[in-house]
Amino acid sequence: MEQAIALYRPEEYAFPVDGLIFEYDDLAYGRSLGATGHHENRLMALKWADTLYETVFRSLEVATTRTGMVSLTGVFDDVEIDGTTVNHAYLHNLDIFKQLALGPGDKISVYKANMIIPQIAENHTKSGSCPIPIVCPCCGEMLMIHKSPGGTQQLYCENPDCPARLVRKFVHFCSKTRMEIEGLAEQTLETFVQRGWVKNFGDLYELERHKTDIVACHGFGEKSFARLQKAIDKRRTCTLNQFIAALGIPEVGRHAGRILNRHFGGSWNAFEQAIRDGYDFTQLEDFGKVMNDNIYTWYNNAEEAVLWRPALNHITFLKEDTVMSENTNNPFAGKIVVATGKLENYTRDGIQMKLLSLGAKPASSVSKKTDYVIAGEKAGSKLTKAQDLGITILTEQQFEDMLAGVEA
Ligand SMILES: [Zn+2]
Known part of the structure; x- marks a missing residue:
């Protein structure tokens, strides 16, 4: 088999190739081998080792996400991988950051996992001069370390009023795959949040109150305001799955939204009543304990409620098949x-x-x-x-x- 593998030269293909799949040439015999829940026994896959590229680490980018989790991204000198220029890699958790002991000027090896996602494989000089971020880059509050059930550590900003969290939540709510409100780009939402024009999702439906100020904003005018108003009016009606997915309940996204929509017949009240009655969401297809717990944690979080509940006064839920x-x-x-x-x-x-x-x-x-x-x-x-x-x-x-x- 080694000889067979040696015949293939992945670097010579016009497209990225990360491995080979072997199969018996006797189809009947191959099929007779059966399958496990996850693969067919007649197939065997091999992956080439990722090619590593050397570069120099420059800095750490720290950003607070809508859940309050602080994401760490390593920035390094440009390096060409599979035809694209790569210069940053997301560090999945604090443990990875600690292990790498990064510092500006360190010599590092990077690769693209599955030929797509840039990763830092190794730090050869481990200067460790890049400190663990202590304060939130957005609000300046002290960061906390949370340990996941799997034992990995993440940095969190716990300030409920952190503008980063709020802006991200609005970005998520309005995004194309959620409530789909056109014309509310992240930058616009940032301005609206910073100026205090939107404090909760319901405020989006009452922008008229700030029309004079908004129209006077740089890059805005009567026309774009009218366009925005139209896009928002369109979302005075939505389906239950759209709204649930837009709320940003951890792990409860579009797929879960559709399942809830079907189960509760598109009715928000039925969904909310179920929560009040202590309904066990794990009864639903594809709902695990984490999702079930997340729904309750989210629902019982008073700060969250202040954000989403006002929107209910402005939204009419449509049954998808209405x-x-x-x-x-x-x-x-x-x-x-x-x-x-x-x-x-x-x-x-x-x-x-x-x-x-x-x-x-x-x-x-x-x-x-x-x-x-x-x-x-x-x-x-x-x-x-x-x-x-x-x-x-x-x-x-x-x-x-x-x-x-x-x-x-
Ligand atoms: Zn913060």
């Missing part, structure tokens, strides 16, 4: 309807679903375009605004009566 109703034979079809206050027969989600089923367009704020306002108990400012604008206001009973008139 098709706009064909039902147009009622007074609400095609009308913009705002429901406000506490209703007797509907939950917040419930009334929105009812309106959608009638072919109406549920909205969360009252404007001149609003056709009807359904006002429940303690309706508050939306009701006052509707009265000022002269919009037709219905009690829940009147709403039901109008429907009964049609359905009868």
Whole structure:
């Protein structure tokens, strides 16, 4: 076999090759060998040792992530690996950083793991002159060392008000694969957070209040503000899976979001009620104990709640398979309807679903375009605004009566 392997020269291929797979030339015999849960017994894989490249370590980049975990990245002189220039490598935990004992000017070997991810393999001079970061690069608070269940150490900034954590959380919330709010780049969000215009996810839906200041911002103008407003308005409706994935619960991402969406029928209230009832999420497909615990830790974290709960006042959850109703034979079809206050027969989600089923367009704020306002108990400012604008206001009973008139 060694001779066979020697015939292959990975460096001569036009594309990166990291190994070989051997297979029996007798297919029937090969298949008869069966398979384990994870590979077929007729196959054997070999990987070439990673090629190491020498370079010089220059500095350590320290950044606080949205979970408060502080990421460490080694920066070194440019080195060409597999046709790309590489000059930094992420250090996965504090232990790796300690073992490498890095310092500016150290001679190091780097490689690309699986031919993609740059890694520092070894430090040949181990000067150790790069100290372990002590304070958060963003807020200046002392950092803490957390030990993972697997025994590895990570640096954390525990300051709940650390702007880095907050900005990252907003970046995550708005990102393309989450709530998908276009036009809110990291830099924009950084400005909004630093200026105090957004303190929680709900504030994103009330940017109008800071319009004058935002429009005056460098690089912003009436046009981009209008564009941003439009992108945000689009996300006054979303699916449960989108919202859950956007919340940034550790380990609970898009896949988990879809499973929860299916299980709870797209209803936020059902999901929240399950948490309150102590539901065991490990019953769900692909949900492990860590994810289950993370949901509870997140839900019971008061600081987190301050961040996400206000968004619920602005969002209507759509069932993923919701098709706009064909039902147009009622007074609400095609009308913009705002429901406000506490209703007797509907939950917040419930009334929105009812309106959608009638072919109406549920909205969360009252404007001149609003056709009807359904006002429940303690309706508050939306009701006052509707009265000022002269919009037709219905009690829940009147709403039901109008429907009964049609359905009868
Ligand atoms: Zn910090």
